[in-house]
Amino acid sequence: MASFRHVFVVIIGALIVSLMFAYVVVAGEGQSARTDEGLLIVTSIPVIADIIGEIVGDRGVVLSIVEPGVNVNTYELTPRDSTIIAEADLFFYVGYGAEEALGIYASAIRGGEGVVRILDLMDERGVIIDGNPYFWMNPLLAAVMAEEVGKVLSSIDPEGSEYYLERALKFKEEMERLDREIASILSKVPEDKRKLVTVRDTMRYFAERYGFEVVGYVTARAGTYEPSARDGVELAKAIVSNGITVVFIEYEEAGTTLREVVETVVDELGIESVGFIYVETYDPSRGVNGYRDMMLENARLIAKSLSGSEAHSSVMLAGGTIPIPLEPLEYKFMWRGLLALLASMIAASLVGAFAVLRGWAIFGDALSHGALAGLVVAYLAGAGFYLGALSAGLLVALIVASVERRTPLRADVIIAVTFATMLSIAILLLSKAGGAAISIEDVLFADVTAVAPEIMYRTLILSAIVVVFAVVVRYQLMMYVIEPTMAAALGLRTGFIHYALLTLLALTIVTSFLAIGYAPTIASMMIPPAAAYLLSRRPGEFIVKSVAIAALSAIIGFFVAYYLDTNAGATAVIIAALIFAVAVVSYKRI
Amino acid sequence: MKVEVRGKSACIVRNVTVKYGSNPHPALENVSFEASLGEMVMIAGPNGGGKSTLLKVIVGLVKPVKGNVKVLGRDPFKDPAIRRLIGYVPQITDLNLSAPLTLRDLVMLPRLAIKSSPWKGPRKEDIESVERSIKELGLEDHADKRISELSGGMLARALIARVLALDPILYVMDEPFESMDWESEEITMKVLRREKERGKLIIVSEHHISDDHIDYFDRTLLLKRRIIAEGRPRDVIEVYRRLGGS
Ligand SMILES: Nc1ncnc2c1ncn2[C@@H]1O[C@H](COP(=O)(O)OP(=O)(O)O)[C@@H](O)[C@H]1O
Ligand SMILES: [Mg+2]
Numbered sequence: 139m140a141s142f143r144h145v146f147v148v149i150i151g152a153l154i155v156s157l158m159f160a161y162v163v164v165a166g167e168g169q170s171a172r173t174d175e176g177l178l179i180v181t182s183i184p185v186i187a188d189i190i191g192e193i194v195g196d197r198g199v200v201l202s203i204v205e206p207g208v209n210v211n212t213y214e215l216t217p218r219d220s221t222i223i224a225e226a227d228l229f230f231y232v233g234y235g236a237e238e239a240l241g242i243y244a245s246a247i248r249g250g251e252g253v254v255r256i257l258d259l260m261d262e263r264g265v266i267i268d269g270n271p272y273f274w275m276n277p278l279l280a281a282v283m284a285e286e287v288g289k290v291l292s293s294i295d296p297e298g299s300e301y302y303l304e305r306a307l308k309f310k311e312e313m314e315r316l317d318r319e320i321a322s323i324l325s326k327v328p329e330d331k332r333k334l335v336t337v338r339d340t341m342r343y344f345a346e347r348y349g350f351e352v353v354g355y356v357t358a359r360a361g362t363y364e365p366s367a368r369d370g371v372e373l374a375k376a377i378v379s380n381g382i383t384v385v386f387i388e389y390e391e392a393g394t395t396l397r398e399v400v401e402t403v404v405d406e407l408g409i410e411s412v413g414f415i416y417v418e419t420y421d422p423s424r425g426v427n428g429y430r431d432m433m434l435e436n437a438r439l440i441a442k443s444l445s446g447s448e449a450h451s452s453v454m455l456a457g458g459t460i461p462i463p464l465e466p467l468e469y470k471f472m473w474r475g476l477l478a479l480l481a482s483m484i485a486a487s488l489v490g491a492f493a494v495l496r497g498w499a500i501f502g503d504a505l506s507h508g509a510l511a512g513l514v515v516a517y518l519a520g521a522g523f524y525l526g527a528l529s530a531g532l533l534v535a536l537i538v539a540s541v542e543r544r545t546p547l548r549a550d551v552i553i554a555v556t557f558a559t560m561l562s563i564a565i566l567l568l569s570k571a572g573g574a575a576i577s578i579e580d581v582l583f584a585d586v587t588a589v590a591p592e593i594m595y596r597t598l599i600l601s602a603i604v605v606v607f608a609v610v611v612r613y614q615l616m617m618y619v620i621e622p623t624m625a626a627a628l629g630l631r632t633g634f635i636h637y638a639l640l641t642l643l644a645l646t647i648v649t650s651f652l653a654i655g656y657a658p659t660i661a662s663m664m665i666p667p668a669a670a671y672l673l674s675r676r677p678g679e680f681i682v683k684s685v686a687i688a689a690l691s692a693i694i695g696f697f698v699a700y701y702l703d704t705n706a707g708a709t710a711v712i713i714a715a716l717i718f719a720v721a722v723v724s725y726k727r728i
Numbered sequence: 729m730k731v732e733v734r735g736k737s738a739c740i741v742r743n744v745t746v747k748y749g750s751n752p753h754p755a756l757e758n759v760s761f762e763a764s765l766g767e768m769v770m771i772a773g774p775n776g777g778g779k780s781t782l783l784k785v786i787v788g789l790v791k792p793v794k795g796n797v798k799v800l801g802r803d804p805f806k807d808p809a810i811r812r813l814i815g816y817v818p819q820i821t822d823l824n825l826s827a828p829l830t831l832r833d834l835v836m837l838p839r840l841a842i843k844s845s846p847w848k849g850p851r852k853e854d855i856e857s858v859e860r861s862i863k864e865l866g867l868e869d870h871a872d873k874r875i876s877e878l879s880g881g882m883l884a885r886a887l888i889a890r891v892l893a894l895d896p897i898l899y900v901m902d903e904p905f906e907s908m909d910w911e912s913e914e915i916t917m918k919v920l921r922r923e924k925e926r927g928k929l930i931i932v933s934e935h936h937i938s939d940d941h942i943d944y945f946d947r948t949l950l951l952k953r954r955i956i957a958e959g960r961p962r963d964v965i966e967v968y969r970r971l972g973g974s
Contacts (some may be wrong), residue, residue, distance in 0.1 A: 495824055495827050496824075497824070609846060610846045611846065612846065613837065613840040613841040613844060613846070614841050616837060616841075617837050617838060617841040619824070619827075620823060620824045620827040620829065620837075621821060621822055621823040621824065622822055623789070623818055623821065623822050624816075624818070624821065624822075624823070624838065625841070626789055626808075627787050627789060627811060627814070627816040627818065628811060628812060628816075628838055628841060628842050629788075629808040629809050629810065629811030629812045629842065630808075630841060630842070631808070671828055674828050675828060675830055675872075675874055676828060676829070676830060676833055677827070677828055677829055677833055677837070679828070680828040
């Protein structure tokens, strides 16, 4: 019986998933970090672990939860790490952005016992400037931290207090030496070139100490951040007005959207970006083995990059010729953003309109989670993101399509099942992919402002394919989505239409979420058709209005986002939602 | 499409057996019959007798495990294009009633889906045919209503109007009168009779036969998994009543 087969498949699926979980848990238990010899100190990020290690010396072991080379923003807690955190004598974290979440996890795991927020210690010493967390970029402040950590260690290990004091003093001397070394490396940078542009505001303390000025970054916020349309333009202005020729990229930002924003601007202005500056982490595979190494490496990179012979940037601002409302379009990357947003939203609303009629409204969610799982697999396999996401999206589409044609289960049930499974697989893979120096979130929450030319072209091609398909087979497609049985009885090729629509749906979701982000994609599939539905009586009208609302929202959203300094995709969605709200309010009067 | 319509049998069902899934009892067992253009045939029988199954086999929506079907000389399962010449009215439709569709769109859409080119849109003859069908079924006052606003009987008539607008050679209707009142039934019957006179083949299934229309049919098949009686409607009805039908 068919239902028996389903039960069988579900049971096997459940078994496989539980086995995977079991593996993760058991693998963790086999490698307990507990040593009976001395202290076990656990920290959030490697740089902190390295400094604390100098104080702990041979009285214990210091581990970092986030491994060297990994962006803390992409870290997902695993059962193994939870065990280590629980077993530690102390857990240290800095207390900023996504890194702060590790402290919160640790507090929860340890019932609040033995969890130390380093920024609190530093705040009491009065060395924190404007809440900027990256104090250790000044070695003298790293020494201050070491001293404070020594005190905390003494409180739980009184026998070692003299030892810790001695190590802290020795570390301080070392830091003073390092400080002099850095200053001498930087001495060859001319006065007028002592300006830094980075991805985040990570060089504040460094600049303060060595006579530099931080003139630009994409954001001052730590943690996961959605760049806005304006961030790119502001950065470009800062670069131009300060005659910057080199932009420094933090190692942690290697694959993030923030970096894409920087690269886009750098490309457009024809200047140079160099990497990497080490902040949260260092990378033994590049011969950078700890805090001292990374600080010296940073100084050398800055000295080398800024002591070149060319005096000033040749970059000129094209401004002044463009009327104010069109100001964002001064830059090519803003044009790309606008076109990508427009094309993505048109394609998404068009396939969305047909999908909604077919009862596939929540399909977007299942597909995008499938695509997310695919992204991670692609990353782990070293393949391209687009390819990974696309194949996973298509796989989900195929599963849903064939289960729907083969069983009497309703589409929404199949979709919900697939969606939940894919989401779990994505979470599972993300937690295993913690070693990725690239942020999956950043790929997911892509921003149109940072759209690369090839991604823009991809959205344009996609949009063209979707529009041509929808126009050419519009009657057959409409017949199929509103009444599949009749479409079959009329001799239409329903199998072809079914799989073609699903394929386009998957293609649209993957292409547009890599261009404009996850939420805007899903929203564009649903909101414009929903609003159009309320505003139309006839099928053609419905389709045309869906697309028109999407296009209007994209254009208005893009400019509003620029002037409000918000994320363009999200703003476009809100414009669409406002149109929907108006449609709801005026509905009765139709 | 070129089809052979002159021969006697426009629809041939030969030794057809249908099984659903792993159900060991066939829904149809060794069913055979033939029907010609200009005929009006009633498939009668109890619920579960296999009427809907037989009609789906004729339309090509269900594949027989044994036997074969020829509609206008072609196998409708293997050759879906032939289905364009069949006006099928399903007993249960999966029509999305909340779709933004007026009655006129509902009637127009199938015609556009199989007859129109994407470049031209609705042609004059499409519009004329649709308006004529709507009028013939007395729906002209409701043509601009959304399908969600139609009564059950009205919708049933609209489903007749849309196959009429297709101008098919064969009508296959699965209990079309089920949700109709007497007036709708009367209107539909009148239209079907005219179509028959225009040389169309009409196959209608019924589980409940009202005396009023019985004489319109040339022939009745009594279907209870197999064809258990065939002949003039009144004679077959007699058999059916004796078997406990109504
Ligand atoms: N899709 C289906 N799957 C499984 N069994 C079916 C299906 N459709 C019909 N049947 C079975 O086939 C038999 C004939 O059904 P049907 O052709 O609908 O009869 P009728 O239209 O005369 O009421 C019934 O026993 C019914 O349960
Ligand atoms: Mg039936």
